[in-house]
Amino acid sequence: MSLTKKIGDARLTYDGCDYNIPVLEGTEGERALDIQSLRKNTGLVTFDPGMVNTGVGESNITFVDGNKGILRYRGYDIEDLAEHCSFLEVAYLLVHGFLPTPSEYNAFSTQMNLHSMLHENMRNFFALYPDHAHPMAILSAMVVSLSTFYPELETEMTEAIDITVARLLSKLRTIAAFSYKKYMGHPIVYPRSDLRYCENFLNMMFRTPVNDYVPDPVVTRALNQLLILHADHEQNCSTSVVRAVGSSRANLYASISAGVCALWGPLHGGANQKVLEVLEDAIKTGTSPKALVERAKDKSSNFRLFGFGHRVYKTYDPRARVASKICKQVISHASGKDDPLLDYAQELEATAMADSYFQDRHLYPNVDFYTGLAYRAMGIPVNMFTVMFAIGRLPGWIAQWLEQRDDEIQRIVRPRQVYVGPESRTVAETISQKPYKE
Ligand code: ACO
Numbered sequence: 001m002s003l004t005k006k007i008g009d010a011r012l013t014y015d016g017c018d019y020n021i022p023v024l025e026g027t028e029g030e031r032a033l034d035i036q037s038l039r040k041n042t043g044l045v046t047f048d049p050g051m052v053n054t055g056v057g058e059s060n061i062t063f064v065d066g067n068k069g070i071l072r073y074r075g076y077d078i079e080d081l082a083e084h085c086s087f088l089e090v091a092y093l094l095v096h097g098f099l100p101t102p103s104e105y106n107a108f109s110t111q112m113n114l115h116s117m118l119h120e121n122m123r124n125f126f127a128l129y130p131d132h133a134h135p136m137a138i139l140s141a142m143v144v145s146l147s148t149f150y151p152e153l154e155t156e157m158t159e160a161i162d163i164t165v166a167r168l169l170s171k172l173r174t175i176a177a178f179s180y181k182k183y184m185g186h187p188i189v190y191p192r193s194d195l196r197y198c199e200n201f202l203n204m205m206f207r208t209p210v211n212d213y214v215p216d217p218v219v220t221r222a223l224n225q226l227l228i229l230h231a232d233h234e235q236n237c238s239t240s241v242v243r244a245v246g247s248s249r250a251n252l253y254a255s256i257s258a259g260v261c262a263l264w265g266p267l268h269g270g271a272n273q274k275v276l277e278v279l280e281d282a283i284k285t286g287t288s289p290k291a292l293v294e295r296a297k298d299k300s301s302n303f304r305l306f307g308f309g310h311r312v313y314k315t316y317d318p319r320a321r322v323a324s325k326i327c328k329q330v331i332s333h334a335s336g337k338d339d340p341l342l343d344y345a346q347e348l349e350a351t352a353m354a355d356s357y358f359q360d361r362h363l364y365p366n367v368d369f370y371t372g373l374a375y376r377a378m379g380i381p382v383n384m385f386t387v388m389f390a391i392g393r394l395p396g397w398i399a400q401w402l403e404q405r406d407d408e409i410q411r412i413v414r415p416r417q418v419y420v421g422p423e424s425r426t427v428a429e430t431i432s433q434k435p436y437k438e
Contacts, residue, residue: 002409003027004058006034014042028063045416052311056243057410061094061399062234066312071319073232074098082322087227088112088197091395094232095165095402109196111166116191116200118174119149126182135179135387136264142175143168144257164252165398172394173197176387177204183381198223201391206379218333219378222326226371229319230392232399238262238269242397243404244413252401259397260390266306269389271368272375274306276382279341279348279373289348297357307369308352314362320369327374334377342373 004024010033012019019041022034032055039045048054063072071078074093081090085099092100092108100108125145129138150167174191181188181204189204199215202223207213233239242259246252263269282292296305310317331339349365352358372385380388404410 002058003060004032007031012042014044017042026058028065039416045418047418050311051240056235056240056413057404057407059234059400059403060097061403062232062396064234064312066310066314069313069315069318071233078229078318079322082225082228085224085228086197087224087231087392090228090231091169094395094399108166111163112170112197113191113193115163115167115170116174118171118178122149123178123188126178126188129182131183131185133179133182134264135176135183135384136260136270136390138179138182139172139175139387139390140257140260140264142179143172143260144254146171147251147253150253161252161402165402168252168256168398169394173201173391174204176384176391177201179387180205180381180384183383196220198227202378216333219330222330222374223378225326226323226374226388227392229323229367229371230389230396232393232396236268237265238393239397239400242401246401246404247410247413252398255401256394256397259393263390263393264386269368269386269393271306271366272372272385272389273382275345275368276341276372276376276385278306279344283340283344289344289351292348293351293355293358296352297355305348305352305363307365307372308358309361309363310366313364313366316364317366319367320365323367323370323374324365327370327377330374330377339373339377341376345369345373 004026006022007025008023009020010023012021019038021038024032024034026032035046046054061074063075064070073081073090074097076093081093085093088109089099089105092105122142122145125142126138146167150164170191178188186208189207191200191204195203195215198220202215202220203213235243238259241262242255245255245258266274278292281287282289292305295301295303296308327342331342349369352363358364368389371389372382375385375388376382
């Protein structure tokens with residue numbers, strides 16, 4: 001049942017006719033033109049590259065106000081959730097729509113333990129990738145491979161979906177840790193039933209036969225918070241991909257695997273890796289923050305300041321604010337001293353913020369600007385940063401996939417276009433113009 005209210009009509013005049021276009025309003029006052037009948041009534045499609053103005057449907061999961069810098073999951077502010085919840089509680093909130101009671105939480109946690117292992121045959125897959133394989137490629141391939149080991153999703157029973165959701169949430173973390181071990185050339189560490197979600201991940205990452213790793217509570221809390229910051233962000237690029245793939249009734253694993261690939265790009269989740277690479281390179285080459293900002297402003301340089309700018313936020317990204325706090329805490333806990341990269345990042349932020357190019361375009365630090373520095377301080381290598389983002393984003397992808405599946409007004413995603421290619425022609429007339437004979 002639709003939850004948007006019709007609050008009036010807009011009038012479109014075209015080719016001598018008037019058309020009423022319903023105006024809808026959501027619970028936070030966002031307004032939208034309902035153009036579902038536009039093509040049928042007028043023969044027109046809308047032209048909206050990058051879907052900048054397109055609302056793909058209703059959603060009751062996440063609210064973003066890009067002008068005020070507000071982000072809420074299921075009505076709760078991101079700052080509130082990061083302060084008072086674990087990542088697993090937030091995952092439950094996103095998937096089920098409400099925060100778990102203690103007994104619901106324990107049952108969910110037990111599911112995470114039960115489903116944390118990978119089929120032993122999947123270990124062979126890790127072994128055969130080249131040593132330099134990017135962990136995002138491995139992650140995407142492994143996620144879709146899960147569908148070959150756990151095909152019961154093909155049934156549409158709720159219980160089967162619940163198990164699939166638990167499997168995915170739990171196993172993605174195991175896959176991520178195994179891909180790190182592969183990269184390091186270290187033996188795999190299996191999940192443990194006595195550790196909670198984030199502790200378990202850290203243990204699988206950092207325990208070795210010669211290091212009896214004990215998860216550090218400060219690092220564990222910071223990891224919980226960072227994953228919460230990533231957990232959902234309404235109709236972003238990767239989520240739109242997950243929904244588009246899901247709209248063809250492809251299974252959950254296939255849809256999430258596609259989402260992982262979309263997240264990988266440097267304009268999206270891959271920006272966290274780029275931020276660190278740019279900062280490290282700037283320090284190595286002695287490039288000043290001012291010089292970096294000038295390069296980013298120069299359109300001919302093809303260089304952007306990664307970790308800056310956002311399609312929706314035209315003010316400070318609330319996730320960046322929390323991430324910068326976490327980042328400082330983890331760095332001071334890990335080393336007790338200043339980090340030249342953090343100092344440089346702060347100077348870069350101040351330089352960009354004081355520049356009219358960034359001010360005029362409302363370009364502020366986004367979530368990726370500080371998260372990488374925090375992951376680095378935890379000992380996570382740069383090429384794993386986007387994998388960390390993917391672990392965090394997974395509950396959001398799942399919630400959005402489920403929401404779309406159960407939404408009666410959704411149809412297979414199939415946008416239109418404005419064709420600008422050659423006009424009709426024939427092979428015969430083309431061949432007659434060829435300057436050679438067969
Ligand atoms: N550095 C320099 N200039 C920028 C930047 C940047 N990081 N971001 C935007 N601009 C400029 C553009 O060149 C453009 O300038 P113009 O008006 O003179 O042509 C203007 O600001 C608007 O930018 P668009 O690219 O049109 O904005 P869009 O909404 O399409 O893109 C995006 C948003 C992709 C995030 C962009 O800001 C960007 O490339 N940022 C850097 C990459 C990044 O950090 N991505 C992570 C985003 S958060 C996330 O996905 C998890």
